[in-house]
Structures are given as structure tokens and as C-alpha cells.
Amino acid sequence: DKIKEIGGENPADIMADIKVADETVYHRHTVKSGETLGKIAKHYYKDAMKYKEIFEANSDILKNPDVIHPDQELIIPNL
Known part of the structure; x- marks a missing residue:
């Protein structure tokens, strides 16, 4: 019933507000x-x-700058 209250007959009617980070930066x-x-x-x-x-x-995934592992995907900011 919550789905109907929010504004749709089924879960497919609800759209997520997802923002994708600007990969040009x-x-x-x-x-x-x-x-x-x-x-x-x-x-x-x-x-x-x-x-x-x-x-x-990458502070969300790295706790120590001396510890990185193969196959980790890092963000490299444009400076």
C-alpha cells in the first residue's frame, strides 16, 4: 500500500533520483x-x-596510502 501512497500502481512506476558523478573531472x-x-x-x-x-x-576505500591492492579501482581526480 505504501507504493500506491507514493504514487504508483506497481514498483516500476517509482523512479529513483540517482545522480551520476561527472566523469570529466x-x-x-x-x-x-x-x-x-x-x-x-x-x-x-x-x-x-x-x-x-x-x-x-579514495578515502572511502583506502585507509592507508601505503596499502593498495591489485584490481582495486581508484578515482584519479583531474588537477
């Missing part, structure tokens, strides 16, 4: 074996010290 990078945030930063920014920006952009 970042890249996605899949970590390869042996990579570090510093190496990834050097590749994208030509400056290994910018690893901090990558770490901050």
Missing part, C-alpha cells in the same frame, strides 16, 4: 601488481608527491 584507474599511489601519481600528474590527492579522493 576524474579518471578511473585499476591498480596493477607492484603499483603504489606514488607511481600512479607520477603517471597521471608527472609528480609522485601528488599521491595525497589520489588518496584523499
Whole structure:
């Protein structure tokens, strides 16, 4: 009955308000074996010290900038 109250006869009538992040402001990078945030930063920014920006952009999945794993997908912000 809640579905009818919200405005539809069946669940397909309800539309989700989902916003997709603007991918023009970042890249996605899949970590390869042996990579570090510093190496990834050097590749994208030509400056290994910018690893901090990558770490901050991925703070939801990374707790330590020295610990990343192969096949993790990281967000690389455009600077």
C-alpha cells in the first residue's frame, strides 16, 4: 500500500533520483601488481608527491596510502 501512497500502481512506476558523478573531472584507474599511489601519481600528474590527492579522493576505500591492492579501482581526480 505504501507504493500506491507514493504514487504508483506497481514498483516500476517509482523512479529513483540517482545522480551520476561527472566523469570529466576524474579518471578511473585499476591498480596493477607492484603499483603504489606514488607511481600512479607520477603517471597521471608527472609528480609522485601528488599521491595525497589520489588518496584523499579514495578515502572511502583506502585507509592507508601505503596499502593498495591489485584490481582495486581508484578515482584519479583531474588537477
